[in-house]
Amino acid sequence: MTESTTPRRGRGRRPAAVVRTEVLTAAGDLLLAEGLRAVTFERVAKEAGASRTTLHKWWPSPGALAAEAYFARSAPALGFADTGDLRADLVAQLTSFVRLVTAGGAGTALVELVGAAQIDPDLGDAWPQLYSLPRRELARARLRSAQRQGQLREDADLDIVVDQLWGACYHRLLVLRVPLEESLVPRLVDQALRGAACHPA
Incomplete structure (x- = not known):
């Protein structure tokens, strides 16, 4: 043998x-x-x-x-660059997210995890700790950097900006169940930044 x-x-x-x-x-x-x-x-x-x-x-x-x-699998695709160009960085990161949940095949898993988190206490605790809050803080850190550089108003509500950008994607994916397309991203970023951008004196 x-x-x-x-x-x-x-x-x-x-x-x-x-x-x-x-x-x-x-x-x-x-x-x-x-x-x-x-x-x-x-x-x-x-x-x-x-x-x-x-x-x-x-x-x-x-x-x-x-x-x-899911966090371990998605983390490499969702890094948040700081090139000094806030709009470009937001478009790049959101495009990576959209690509991950569409072409990357992670969309179904994301929908299932968010849904199950509503009835599974352990998953409900783990999801914000291991995924949504860390991802949110990465976005907040990039936006704080933009504030320090004068690209956003000092009184801009960064949590609201995050909600506008990523919340819109999750709303389409989880609630409306309509196609989430990469072409949405630049328009979404422009709409969010108009309310927070610095205006010339």
């Missing part, structure tokens, strides 16, 4: 950080390919070569795991 050349991935053989990364990768793959229902501790543990005990130790529920996996 020929021994398998595939290395066994037993417990204790990999650093915890490596195991966590592989679990999040497996959960993200399942979430995007098959939907939230596929993200169970049993299925993810099998795909990642980890134990269910480990998953239960790190996440209170499969929903909380799915939320962190």
Whole structure:
């Protein structure tokens, strides 16, 4: 009999950080390919070569795991540049978001996660902590930088600007269920900035 050349991935053989990364990768793959229902501790543990005990130790529920996996998967596509050109940076970031949830295939997962967060307490707690609030703070940080550079009024309400931009996208995606197209982004940014832009003296 020929021994398998595939290395066994037993417990204790990999650093915890490596195991966590592989679990999040497996959960993200399942979430995007098959939907939230596929993200169970049993299925993810099998795909990642980890134990269910480990998953239960790190996440209170499969929903909380799915939320962190979505954040890990989406983070590289949603970086927020600061080039000094606020409009260009907002258009670039919002376009990346729209592309992620349309061409990137993450839209269905996003809809399922937001919907499930309304009835799953663990997912409901994890979603803002692991995804929406961190993403919101990235936008606020970019807008604060623009304020310091005199590109936005000092009294501009940055939370309202964030709500106008990303809220419009979520409204179309989750409530209206109408196509979310990249062509919307420049118009959305221009409309939001008109109310916050500095006016010549």
